[in-house]
Amino acid sequence: MTMSEELQRYGKSFVRIWEELQIESNGAYSVERLQQLRDYSERVTAMHCVIVLVVTPLPCLLVIVLIESIPLRPPADGIEHSFLLWVRTFALTVVVVLGCMWPCRIVVPGLPLSITPVIVAATASAIAGAAGAFGIAYAIGFPLPFTLVCESGIGMFIMGMGMVAAWGRFLASDRVGRRAFIRHFILEFILG
Secondary structure (H helix, E strand, O other), X not given: OXXXXXXXXXXXXXXXXXXXXXXXXXXXXXXXXXXXXXXXXXXXXXXXXXXXXXXXXXXXXXXXXXXXXXXXXXXXXXXXXXXXXXXXXXXXXXXXXXXXXXXXXXXXXXXXXXXXXXXXXXXXXXXXXXXXXXXXXXXHOOOOOOHHHHHHHHHHHHHHHHHHHHHHHHHHHOHHHHHHHHHHHHHHHXXX
């Protein structure tokens, strides 16, 4: 195989993977979704749509503002006085992991999703991530630059393990669901 053919093969593989990771429907919408959109647009007014668009992000914004309003001590006080930083890191990680896992109910068809394993995985991910970041900060020095970046790898790993523990049987038996789950998890890992 020549170098040109090899590059073409890698290029085609890259394009295929890139297209698989895309979220949009590429113009393919189900008849049911189009009927739901039509029914919705006939039922509600334009003002209702505007209100929904304005009000929907408010709970998320409120949660982030509350997390960011947790008071922090000056970094000069040292790691032994940074308890609220780790509480804040924990809370933020719980929110991020919930935001990663909960969309699985839409993305993965047929997934037996209940809130309990999602909360358990989010809590375990947050504990592991915050503890890992604390350990790194303790080992190399405090304050730890890019704390969230340092702990996200640990948190994402634990989140993935929680997903497999909760939905492993379903994913092993459902090829379409498994593929959708893997695509979603890869996308979340890249974004996280």
